[in-house]
Amino acid sequence: MGGERLGQAGTQVNLATGVPVIPKDITARSWIVSDAESGDVLAAHNAHWRLPPASTLKMLFADTVLPKFPRTLKHKVTPAELADVGAGSSMVGIKEKETYTVHDLWLGVFLRSGNDAVHVLSHMNGGIGATVKEMNEHAEELQALDTHVVSPDGYDERGQVSSAYDLTLFARSGLQKKDFREYCSTVSAKFPGETKKNKKGKSARGSFEIQNTNRLLAGDSDISVYQGIAGVKNGNTTNAGATFTGVAERGGKVLLVTVMNPEKNEHNEVYKETARLLDWGFRAAGKVQPVGELVAPKGSEGAGAQPGSTDAADSGSGEAGGGSGDGSGKGDSSASPVAKASSGAGSDGGGMGVALGIAGGVVVLLAGGAFLINRRWPLPELVRRRR
Numbered sequence: 001m002g003g004e005r006l007g008q009a010g011t012q013v014n015l016a017t018g019v020p021v022i023p024k025d026i027t028a029r030s031w032i033v034s035d036a037e038s039g040d041v042l043a044a045h046n047a048h049w050r051l052p053p054a055s056t057l058k059m060l061f062a063d064t065v066l067p068k069f070p071r072t073l074k075h076k077v078t079p080a081e082l083a084d085v086g087a088g089s090s091m092v093g094i095k096e097k098e099t100y101t102v103h104d105l106w107l108g109v110f111l112r113s114g115n116d117a118v119h120v121l122s123h124m125n126g127g128i129g130a131t132v133k134e135m136n137e138h139a140e141e142l143q144a145l146d147t148h149v150v151s152p153d154g155y156d157e158r159g160q161v162s163s164a165y166d167l168t169l170f171a172r173s174g175l176q177k178k179d180f181r182e183y184c185s186t187v188s189a190k191f192p193g194e195t196k197k198n199k200k201g202k203s204a205r206g207s208f209e210i211q212n213t214n215r216l217l218a219g220d221s222d223i224s225v226y227q228g229i230a231g232v233k234n235g236n237t238t239n240a241g242a243t244f245t246g247v248a249e250r251g252g253k254v255l256l257v258t259v260m261n262p263e264k265n266e267h268n269e270v271y272k273e274t275a276r277l278l279d280w281g282f283r284a285a286g287k288v289q290p291v292g293e294l295v296a297p298k299g300s301e302g303a304g305a306q307p308g309s310t311d312a313a314d315s316g317s318g319e320a321g322g323g324s325g326d327g328s329g330k331g332d333s334s335a336s337p338v339a340k341a342s343s344g345a346g347s348d349g350g351g352m353g354v355a356l357g358i359a360g361g362v363v364v365l366l367a368g369g370a371f372l373i374n375r376r377w378p379l380p381e382l383v384r385r386r387r
Contacts, residue, residue: 003292013043027263040290053162054235057154059170071103089115110183118153184231242270
């Protein structure tokens with residue numbers, strides 16, 4: 001998918017006069033740099049290797065389930081909906097017998113990568129099995145043929161795999177949805193707490209703050225907020241290592257970068273390598289000849305609109321939890337070095353909400369919204385962040 005060179009092992013890039021060299025300190029097993037609007041792949045490394053995706057798989061979960069429920073819908077959580085959450089999962093803190101809005105649940109998915117939120121939404125959607133089936137079907141529609149879903153939250157499971165190429169397709173599709181863009185760009189939000197009795201004996205329910213675990217969006221002690229960042233989703237499990245897909249805009253260019261499993265074991269390494277690849281992409285854009293393309297979903301080239309891409313569908317807000325949260329989850333499979341579908345998959349946190357949190361987000365309207373025949377796919381109203 002996307003061209004012959006993307007199926008080749010190793011780094012694929014068309015170096016020429018004026019094109020900057022790829023940073024030498026990129027240790028990820030697989031990565032891809034692409035133009036989010038045109039679909040041009042500027043450079044890639046083992047783009048189609050099938051690897052455990054961790055919570056980046058929640059982008060597919062959100063893109064599949066988000067349109068199903070209005071954000072104002074209220075749902076009372078049952079014990080059965082939380083009974084099958086994997087041990088060591090990242091959690092947002094959902095409690096049995098408490099009522100949450102769909103909006104709350106998607107906040108839990110994107111900001112905290114809460115597997116508990118993913119499981120509640122999956123049960124609302126007909127159950128884990130039905131949701132997994134729909135996710136696999138949607139992946140096929142998007143022509144993400146490296147992906148096999150076993151668990152909707154990205155928890156490590158035998159046979160659950162994706163690729164840097166497919167994860168980028170999921171992000172690109174999700175970003176066509178207004179709610180998806182809103183959630184994945186939210187830095188922090190209030191989340192409903194547990195109902196307790198106060199000193200007067202009356203029941204009261206407070207809230208607590210949750211923050212996005214995407215460090216390029218929220219920053220950390222050893223990494224700054226990335227200029228122009230607007231999402232998307234991170235992940236980390238035992239089998240997957242660290243994974244991340246990010247979207248950023250500078251100078252009229254919108255880039256998507258996916259990084260899977262850096263070998264360098266340093267704090268926030270996946271974000272540091274993503275930032276270096278984004279920097280390279282912005283310098284190389286307009287100079288480097290692409291090595292491939294992000295394919296359009298099935299049936300979209302000849303039709304006017306991309307399925308699920310219209311902003312009018314302003315539906316639900318979504319996210320999902322990961323097998324090991326920020327890398328603590330455990331699965332029952334080990335990652336295959338190349339492309340074996342027997343690899344495990346994991347998960348980690350993401351974000352949600354309106355992108356106003358850091359230093360003043362700027363909403364820019366991009367022309368068009370349909371998937372055009374020439375495969376150009378403008379991102380409508382993409383939230384851009386500048387510092």
